Amino acid sequence: MSGVGVVVAEGRVVEIGELPSLRTRWQHAEVLDLTGCILMPGLINAHQHGRGLSQIQIGHHDLPLETWVAQRRARGILDAYPLAKLTALNMLANGVTTAVQANFAFGSGDYEQEFRDQCRGYDEAGIRVTMCLGAMDRGGSVYPPHEACFMAGLPLETRAMLANASTGAYAGNGQATVALMGRLLGEFENHPRIRLCYGPAGPQWVTDELFGTLAKDAADKGLGMHMHALESPIQRKAMGELYPEGVFKRLESLGAMNERTVVAHCVWANEEDADVLARTGATVVRNPGCNLRLSNGIAPIARYMAQGVRVAIGTDNHTLSDDEDLLSELRLASYLARDPEWKGSPAPQVDDLLAMATVNGAVAAQFPGEIGEIRKGMRADLVAFSLDTTREPYLDNDMPLLEAFLARARGGDTRLTMVEGRILFRDGKFTSASFNAIVDEAAEAARKARRPKDSANIKMAADLRTRIHDHYRHYASQSQ
Ligand SMILES: [Zn+2]
Numbered sequence: 097m098s099g100v101g102v103v104v105a106e107g108r109v110v111e112i113g114e115l116p117s118l119r120t121r122w123q124h125a126e127v128l129d130l131t132g133c134i135l136m137p138g139l140i141n142a143h144q145h146g147r148g149l150s151q152i153q154i155g156h157h158d159l160p161l162e163t164w165v166a167q168r169r170a171r172g173i174l175d176a177y178p179l180a181k182l183t184a185l186n187m188l189a190n191g192v193t194t195a196v197q198a199n200f201a202f203g204s205g206d207y208e209q210e211f212r213d214q215c216r217g218y219d220e221a222g223i224r225v226t227m228c229l230g231a232m233d234r235g236g237s238v239y240p241p242h243e244a245c246f247m248a249g250l251p252l253e254t255r256a257m258l259a260n261a262s263t264g265a266y267a268g269n270g271q272a273t274v275a276l277m278g279r280l281l282g283e284f285e286n287h288p289r290i291r292l293c294y295g296p297a298g299p300q301w302v303t304d305e306l307f308g309t310l311a312k313d314a315a316d317k318g319l320g321m322h323m324h325a326l327e328s329p330i331q332r333k334a335m336g337e338l339y340p341e342g343v344f345k346r347l348e349s350l351g352a353m354n355e356r357t358v359v360a361h362c363v364w365a366n367e368e369d370a371d372v373l374a375r376t377g378a379t380v381v382r383n384p385g386c387n388l389r390l391s392n393g394i395a396p397i398a399r400y401m402a403q404g405v406r407v408a409i410g411t412d413n414h415t416l417s418d419d420e421d422l423l424s425e426l427r428l429a430s431y432l433a434r435d436p437e438w439k440g441s442p443a444p445q446v447d448d449l450l451a452m453a454t455v456n457g458a459v460a461a462q463f464p465g466e467i468g469e470i471r472k473g474m475r476a477d478l479v480a481f482s483l484d485t486t487r488e489p490y491l492d493n494d495m496p497l498l499e500a501f502l503a504r505a506r507g508g509d510t511r512l513t514m515v516e517g518r519i520l521f522r523d524g525k526f527t528s529a530s531f532n533a534i535v536d537e538a539a540e541a542a543r544k545a546r547r548p549k550d551s552a553n554i555k556m557a558a559d560l561r562t563r564i565h566d567h568y569r570h571y572a573s574q575s576q
Pocket of ligand 1: 143144145198324360412
C-alpha cells in the first residue's frame with residue numbers, strides 16, 4: 097500500500113487512511129514523511145537476555161551449550177542496568193520495539209535488585225519489554241538425575257561453590273518466587289510498557305514441585321510462562337530420562353502448558369512433543385544463530401508449523417553476525433527451514449516469516465491483540481525501514497516487494513522506531529537516550545567483571561569446565 101497514512105495519538109493508532117483525507121481532518125498533526133520506506137508493526141524479539149555486550153566481546157568462546165554456560169564462573173558480576181539499556185538501544189536501532197527478557201541471573205546474590213536494575217535499563221530506553229521472573233531449583237552443576245554422582249566426584253571447594261548454584265541464583269523456592277512476583281506486580285502492574293511473566297529456567301533445572309507452584313500462580317494471576325527447553329542434544333537425552341512420557345506432556349499435567357506458555361530454542365521436539373505444543377497453543381521461539389553457534393543444531397520449524405505450532409523469533413543476543421539484527425536472523429531461520437527433501441514440510445512463506453516477527457511475537461511477549469499489527473486501537477509500536485537496500489539500483493516489477501525486503505533488508509535500514517507513540521530512534525540517532533554514555537558504562541561494567549573477586553575461582557572454573565565436558569561426552573555416548 098502506498099499513499100496511506102497512520103494517525104497516532106496518545107500512544108495508540110487512531111486512524112489509517114488515504115493521505116489527502118487524513119491531512120484535511122488532522123490539520124494540526126505533526127507529519128512524518130516516510131517516503132521510500134516501508135512502515136511496519138515494530139519487530140518483536142521474543143527471546144533474549146539483555147546481555148548488551150556480546151559473549152564474544154566479554155571473552156566467552158562459542159562452545160557447546162553446557163560448557164559455554166560454565167565459562168561464566170570464571171568471571172566477576174556484571175552490572176545489569178547498563179547492559180539491559182544498551183541491549184534495548186541496540187534493538188531499537190534494528191527496528192525492534194518489544195523484547196522478551198528471558199530468565200537471567202547475574203549471580204550477585206540479590207536477584208530482586210538485578211531484576212529491578214534491568215527494568216530500569218529497559219524503561220529508560222523506552223522499549224516495550226516482557227520481563228521473565230526466573231526460577232530454578234536443580235541442575236546447577238550438570239543435568240539431573242546425575243547431579244549427585246557428579247558432585248561426589250568434585251573437590252570439596254568446587255562442591256561448596258556449586259552448592260548454592262541452583263536456588264541461590266534466583267529468588268529461591270516457589271513460595272519466595274511467588275512472593276517476589278507479588279511485590280513486582282504491585283509496582284509494574286499498570287506500567288504501559290513493562291509486563292511480567294514467570295521464567296522457569298527450563299525443565300532440566302526446575303522440579304515438578306516448583307513448576308506446579310509457578311503454574312498455579314500464573315493461572316491465578318493471568319500471567320505467562322517463558323522457558324528454555326530441548327535446546328541441546330544433551331537436553332534431549334536428559335528429557336528422555338526425566339520425562340519418559342514426554343516433557344511437554346508432564347508440564348501439561350502440572351498446569352504449565354497453555355497459550356501463554358513460550359518455549360525458547362526447542363530445537364529437538366519430536367512429533368509427539370510438537371503435537372502437545374500445538375494442542376495447548378504454546379509458542380516456540382526460534383533462535384537460529386545461537387543454536388548454530390552453540391552446536392545445538394537446527395530446529396525443524398517447517399515441521400512444527402505444519403503440525404500447527406505457533407513460531408516466533410528471537411536473537412538470544414547471540415546471532416549469526418553477533419549483533420541485534422532480528423531481520424537477518426529471520427532470514428537465517430527461513431533458509432534453515434528449507435528441506436532438501438522435495439516431499440518435506442513446505443518452507444515458511446513471506447506471511448509466515450512476517451508473523452514470526454510480529455503477531456506471533458506479540459503472543460510470545462504476552463501482548464496479544466495489542467501489538468504486532470497496525471490497526472485502529474492497537475498500541476502505536478511502529479517501525480519504518482528504508483527500502484534503498486531492498487530495491488536500489490533496480491528491482492524487477494515482477495518481484496513482490498515483501499519477498500525482496502525479507503531477502504535483502506537489514507536492521508541497519510531502520511529509519512524510525514516508535515514505541516507507544518513515542519519516537520525513540522530516527523535517521524540514525526536516538527531521540528532522548530545518550531547511546532555513547534551507556535556504551536561507556538557497559539564497557540566499564542565488563543572491564544570490572546573481568547576477574548572474579550577470588551582469583552582461585554579462575555582455576556576452579558577451568559577444572560570444572562573440563563569435568564563438565566568429560567561428563568557430557570561420556571553421557572552422550574551412553575545408550576539409554
Ligand atoms: Zn536463552
